[in-house]
Amino acid sequence: xxxxxxxxxxxxxxxxxxxxxxxxxxxxxxxxxxxxxxxxxxxxxxxxxxxxxxxxxxxxxxxxxxxxxxxxxxxxxxxxxxxxxxxxxxxxxxxxxxxxxxxxxxxxxxxxxxxxxxxxxxxxxxxxxxxxxxxxxxxxxxxxxxxxxxxxxxxxxxxxxxxxxxxxxxxxxxxxxxxxxxxxxxxxxxxxxxxxxxxxxxxxxxxxxxxxxxxxxxxxxxxxxxxxxxxxxxxxxxxxxxxxxxxxxxxxxxxxxxxxxxxxxxxxx
Numbered sequence: 001x002x003x004x005x006x007x008x009x010x011x012x013x014x015x016x017x018x019x020x021x022x023x024x025x026x027x028x029x030x031x032x033x034x035x036x037x038x039x040x041x042x043x044x045x046x047x048x049x050x051x052x053x054x055x056x057x058x059x060x061x062x063x064x065x066x067x068x069x070x071x072x073x074x075x076x077x078x079x080x081x082x083x084x085x086x087x088x089x090x091x092x093x094x095x096x097x098x099x100x101x102x103x104x105x106x107x108x109x110x111x112x113x114x115x116x117x118x119x120x121x122x123x124x125x126x127x128x129x130x131x132x133x134x135x136x137x138x139x140x141x142x143x144x145x146x147x148x149x150x151x152x153x154x155x156x157x158x159x160x161x162x163x164x165x166x167x168x169x170x171x172x173x174x175x176x177x178x179x180x181x182x183x184x185x186x187x188x189x190x191x192x193x194x195x196x197x198x199x200x201x202x203x204x205x206x207x208x209x210x211x212x213x214x215x216x217x218x219x220x221x222x223x224x225x226x227x228x229x230x231x232x233x234x235x236x237x238x239x240x241x242x243x244x245x246x247x248x249x250x251x252x253x254x255x256x257x258x259x260x261x262x263x264x265x266x267x268x269x
Contacts, residue, residue, distance in 0.1 A: 001039040001040065001041060001114050001115055001116055002029075002030070002033055002038070002039070002040050002041075002115070002116060002117045002118075002119060002238050002239075002242065003030075003040070003041045003042075003043060003111060003114070003115040003117070003118050003119070004026035004027065004029050004030040004040065004041070004042050004043070004044075004118075004119045004120075005026060005042075005043040005044065005101065005103070005118060005119070005120055005124070005129055005133075006024070006025065006026035006043075006044055006099075006101065006119075006120055006121045006123070006124020006125060006126065006129070007024040007025055007026050007027070007044065007077065007095070007098050007099060007121055007123050007124030007125075008022070008023070008024035008026070008027040008042075008044050008045075008046060008055050008076070008077065008098050009022075009023050009024045009027075009055075009076065009077035009078055009079050009093075009095070009096070009098060010022060010023070010051045010054065010055070010076065010077070010078045010079070011023035011078075011079050011081055011227065012078055012079065012080050012081065013081050013082075013083065013266060014080055014081065014082050014091065017083060017266065019266060020054075021058075021266070022054060022055050022058035022059070023079065023227075023228065024044075024077065024098065024123075024124070025121040025123060025124060025143050025145075025230075025231050025234075026042065026044065026119060026120070026121050026124050027042055027044070027055070027059070028228050028231035028232065028235075029119050029143075029231050029234050029235045029238070030042040030059075030064055030119075030235075031058075031059065031062050031064060032231065032232050032235035032236075032258060032262075033235050033238070033239060034062045034063055034064050035062060036235075036239060036258075038239055040064060040065075041064070041065040041068060041114070041115075042059060042064055042065070042066060042068070042069065043068040043069065043101070043103075043107060044069055044070075044098060044101055044124070045069065045070045045071070045072050045097050045098055045099075045100050045101050045102075046069060046070075046071055046072075046076045046097070046098065047071070047072060047073070047074045047075045047076035047096050047097045047098075048071055048072070048073050048074065049074075049075050049076055051075065051076035051077075051078060051096075052071060052076040054076075055076060056069065068107060068110065070101075070102060072097040072100060073097075074096055074097040075094070075096040075097065076096050076097065076098060077093070077094055077095045077096040077097075077098040077099075078093075078094050078096070079092070079093045079094075080092045080093075081227060083227075083266075087226065088226055088227040095123070098124070099123070099124060099125045100125075101124070101125055101128075101129060103129065103132045103133070108132065108136070111133070111136055111138060112136060112138075115136075115138050116138070116139070116242050117138070117139045117140070117141060117165075117238055117241065117242060118133060118136075118138055118139070118140045118141070119140075119141045119142070119143075119234065119238065120133075120140065120141070120142045120143075121142065121143040121144075121145070122142070122143065122144045122145055122147050123145065126142050126144075126159060127155060127158060127159055130158065130159050130162055130163075131158075133162075134162040139164040139165070139241075140162060140163050140164055140165075141163065141164060141165035141166075141167065141234065141238060142159070142163045142165070142166060142167065143167045143169075143230070143231070143234060144166060144167065144168055145168070145169045145230075146168070146169045146170070146171065148168060148182060148185075148186070156186075156189050157189055160186060160189035160190060160191045161189055161190035161191070163191050163192075164191075164192050164193060165192070165193045165195065165237070165238070165241070166186055166191045166193065166194045166195070167195050167196075167197070167230070167233075167234050167237075168182060168186070168194065168195070168196040168197070169196075169197055169230055170182070170196040170197060170198050170199075171197075171198065171199050172198055172199030172200045172201050173199075174196070174198055176198075176204060176213070179196045179198065179204050180206075180211075182194075182196065183196065183206040187206070192208065193205070193206070193207050193208070194206040195237065195252070195255075197230055197233055197259075199216075199226075200216050200220050201215075201216065202214050202215040202216040202256065203233070203252060203255070203256065205248060205251070205252050207248045210248060212248055212249055212252055214249075214252035214253060214255075214256050215256075216256065216260070217253075217256045217257055217259075217260040218259075218260035218263050218264070222263070222264065223263045223264075224263065224264055224265055224266060226262075226263050227266075228262050229259040229260075229262045229263050230259065231262075232258040232259045232261065232262040233255040233256065233258060233259040234255070235255075235258055236254045236255035236256070236257060236258030236259065237251050237252070237254065237255035239254065239258075240254040240255070
């Protein structure tokens with residue numbers, strides 16, 4: 001089982017699209033695993049508002065275990081989004097109570113008994129959560145998005161040594177040389193595997209002494225909405241990791257296939 005611990009929100013696509021979808025990195029990863037009939041659990045917090053009810057209802061529809069989701073007085077997070085020429089623009093983000101996550105003794109025991117991989121995200125309080133999770137002896141993945149330069153070496157040294165799979169959003173403007181330099185910096189903290197997505201240019205994986213490039217599996221003209229593609233990429237990658245005998249090449253290809261699927265509709269799933 002893959003267990004996601006972290007953020008959730010309502011993704012609100014502003015007019016003229018004018019639709020709302022449940023989202024958040026960790027939620028998206030967990031739901032995409034369930035869509036592919038894989039065991040997954042989401043652990044997080046929603047507010048006591050209507051948005052919180054929508055989040056829980058959406059997750060339950062996919063058969064996702066939400067028994068470890070807490071409710072706190074306050075608002076569930078919301079992200080306002082515009083899609084322009086196949087690219088999404090985040091106009092505003094309000095995290096609400098979704099980054100206030102309590103890891104109880106019961107939760108830790110559940111993880112020890114059931115989790116094969118734990119997935120975290122920077123936007124979902126990874127820096128705080130790692131203190132309770134780092135000694136579980138369970139592989140941990142983390143999406144640090146494009147925030148690498150936003151934090152200090154001291155911050156990263158508290159997190160990255162405990163992360164087995166680091167996912168970085170590089171974007172299509174990041175060159176492979178720049179990706180290599182970023183990977184070297186992250187490796188210096190002790191991370192084992194680093195995967196950098198490059199938008200329409202695919203992705204590149206740094207697996208200790210092995211570097212693998214994977215082209216994008218969707219044409220830019222076929223992209224409806226790229227929001228959540230990176231989260232689907234992570235889901236696909238982790239699904240391959242827990243499969244018997246899959247190689248690093250296969251991890252990246254499956255991840256890219258799942259990301260391409262997500263790009264063809266509005267919303268992360």
